[in-house]
Amino acid sequence: MSNATPITVVGNVTRDPEIKFTPSGVAVARLSIAATPRKFDKATNKWIDGETTFWACTAWRSLAEHVTESLRKGDRVIASGTVTTQRWTDKDSNEPRERMVLDLDDVGPSLLWADATVTRTGRRNAPAADGPWDNFGTPDAARPQTPTDDNPPF
Template identity: 65%
Template sequence: MANNATYITVTGNLTRDPEGAFTASGVFRARISIAVTPRRFDKQAGEWTDGETTFWDATAWRALGEHVAESLNKGDRVIATGTVTTHRWQDEATGEPRSRVVLDLEDIGPSLAWATTNVAKATRTNGRSSGARSAPAGDAWAVNGPTADNDVPF
């Protein structure tokens, strides 16, 4: 992450299923859209009110992108962190400058305030993620969880 990058965390709902594909150079990319609607309690009215919804286009790369494509669906409540990036280009038809703000994801997961989940450890084979599948043979953490012999060192 660059020193001048804007790093944010958003909590919201996916507006569509993740769109995953490999780029021409063979890197996996998943694109999602997150709707973020602030909610506040109005003391005078005695009720919750929704603010204006903001829609964030977000991109997850490589193993994170694969996990997003395999794990998340439209409507899922997520917590996402990443850097805000502005993409700029010239419109081919009009020659006008165009721009779009995107959240380049560093991490994302379901909001446990709205759902429950069973975490499955992802494995890596030949530098590529195999997604949320079986853990490597002999992985005591995946099979038994922490024990006295392999307890967390903190």
């Protein structure tokens, strides 16, 4: 989406990410991130929590696989992506429903209160390159990846 507005959310994973595969074999992971703003109240000399916002998030392809292998409930993360609106009709009440979802472009652990060890993985179905960009200037997450068989990738 060329006109989509990217946002960054810092918060905690509220449940272990779940991975599924589309009929064509593309991995998709779902997770939720809770973001609670804090501010310092000079009058009381204390930190005050604001209202928590819960973000439903989706990750696709190799990012989905890395998310489910790396993140767990309670992990503090920094996630960036674009917001989309999902609309549907409720089966029971026949009422229209909608929710905002953060389609992740990237996500990783916050190192504010944690240590992390990065393990690089090989890129699937792609020629070797010197960085996260292929020879055509397309980021890995945006380049379609075709599964080689119907088995899960791990």
